[in-house]
Structures are given as C-alpha cells and as structure tokens.
Amino acid sequence: MTESAQDLPPVHGSTPVRKWGGQMIQQAPLLVVLVLLWLFLWGSFSPLDIVVGILVALLVTRVFELPPVQLSGRFNPWWLLVFLVRFAGQVVAGSVEVASKAFRFGTVVRSSVIEVGLTTTSDFVMTLTAITMSLVPGSLILEVDRSGSTLFLHVLGAVDDDAIEKARRKVLHAEVDILRAVGSRDELVEAESRLRGKVSA
Template sequence: MIDNRRTAARALWTQLPFFVWLILLWMLLWGQFTVLSLLTGTIVAIFTTRVFRLPPAELSGRINLWYGLIFAVTFTIAVVMGSLQVAWHVWNGKRPGTAIIAVPLDTDDDLIMTHVGVTASLIPGSLVVQTDRKNRILYLHIIGVKSLDDVERQRAGVLRWEDRIVRAVGSREQMQALKKREAAHHGSTA
C-alpha cells in the first residue's frame, strides 16, 4: 500500500511540469494572467490529462541553464536568419530548390526527438513531415537547396540542434553518449 502511494506520488511529481505547462499555455492562449484564467486553465489541464491519457514522459531531472541560454540565443538567431532567407526567396521571385531529407538522430529518447522536431519546424525554411520513432529518423521538407552540400548542411544543422537540446535538458547518460560521439568524431578527423 505504501509502495503504491509512493509510486503515485512519484508519477504526479514527474508529470507536474507538463501539467503546469498546460496551464501556462492556456493562459498564454487567452492572453490573460488572472485568477480566472488560472482556474479555467487548471480545469482544462485536468480534463485534458484525464481524457487524453498519454504514457508518462520521464524528464531527465537535469537542466543546464547555460546551455539552455545558448539554445535560446542560437534558436532566436536561426529564426531571424530563416525568416530573412524565406523572405529573400519570396522577394527574389525565383523558385527555391526544395528537398525532403532524412535525419537519423543519435539520441533514443521520445522527448528529445520531439524537441528536435519542434525546433526544426519552428525555424522558417524547414518543416517536419514525418517521424520514424522506431528508427529515430526525422523527415524534413526544406527549401533553399541547390546541391547535395546544402542537404548535408541542413542535416548537420538538425543534428547540432539535437546536441544543444541534449546539453540543455538531456539526461546524464545522454550527455555521456554525446561526449563519446564528439570524441569519436574528433578522433576520426585528426
């Protein structure tokens, strides 16, 4: 009986950030940070989590604020640069080259894969069109492609986003795997 209570308390604690996020999202959607929007957001969050049951997502329990800041700054720069590139393609009048590329991710974690996919989709000029969860592959539609070098540059860019996300919120095991990959990569280029 005590183990069941501990398990339930632990599950509630691990899901609390998502619950708070749902409430905050509700308040952002309404553009109000009032007691009424907090109350209705809580009701909607309870309803949503009870009706649309999803498997619990395990958070890593590790947040690196420095790498989170680096992620936020580089993401903002990427959004601005992507917007300018898309605007240039529209203003230029020429049809930009497009491609659908497969990006095999290194990290085997649904939450990291989701973060990478959302990040890639929010940057203008790319959009996730399909995910292969089993093989950890994101398929993206990208614009502004003129050669295979552009495709490889886009693929490497998505993998850099994965690395930044792992550094910011990945587990200790994911960080160790990232460091091993970096060491192997630096060893192969030397």
C-alpha cells in the same frame, strides 16, 4: 555560430524523476504549464485563480489522459537559454532567407529531402528536435522514424552537398543543444562526439 568543442555542462538537479515519483511527479511540469496558461488567459494571479487553475488542470489531465512523457530528470536552465537564443537567431536568419528566395523572381527554387539519424532514443528529445527544425524556416519535417530515431526533412534551397551537409549538421546541433538542456548525460556525450566527428570530417 561556432561549433567548437564545448565543455560538458554542469549537471543540475539530476534527480531521477521516475524512482520516487509515480504519475503525479511525472505530470507536475504539465500541471504547472496548464495552471500558468489558465492564469495568463484570465490575466490575473489572485489566489482564487490559482486554486481554480489547479483544479481545472487536474480535471483536464484526468479527462484527457495522455501517456506520460518520460523526462530524463536532468534540467539545465543555462543551456536552455543558450538553445533558445540560438534558436531565435536561426528563426530570424531563416525567415530572411526564405523571404529572399520568395522575392528572387525568375528562378525556380530547388530542394532536397535529407535523412538525419539522431543519437537520442527519447521521444521527448526527438519531438523537441523535430519541432525546432520545423520552426526554423527552410526545413520541414516530412517523416519521422521513431524506432530508428531518424528524421526526414525537406530542405528548401539545398542543392549541393555543402548545403545538404550544413542542414544535416544543423539538425544534429539542435539535438545536442536540446540534450544539453533536458537530455540524459549518456546521450549527450554520444551526440557531442558524433557532432564533432561530423564537423572535423
């Protein structure tokens, strides 16, 4: 995977969600996901199922109210796809790596705990980045400093500066990928230039 300086993605659907929405619009993605979950679990897509699904979704979001997730209002399906493909590749590569470490008898695996400062201040992007790094084998989120946008990760087998720097860049790269898909423009520009700086340094 090259980390060349890619062009800025085109901006699709940059509607400011919060301005004309209120809670309903903000919760719309959550409702859609809940209705889909309902339909998938029943395994059928009849109109009745959809109506009941919507009712159940409304009920669930009322009964178990959560603080609304603040989305940036930007969504780019192409970069989401790029992110998912890259993520799948990392999961496969990481799985093989961790598995091979497990089978390397006679050696004791060493690790590092690293600190990675993210660019974003959005809870949503930070959470997605943390989840991504958690799911990619070889890294584990130990601690999150929300106010400072900092993640602390346990990286299996990172025993020298090279490996540590590589792991750090992987996190920043994941953040940029996520920002490209759903993040705000300003943060994306900032994160990209930071990543480039890190790469060239």
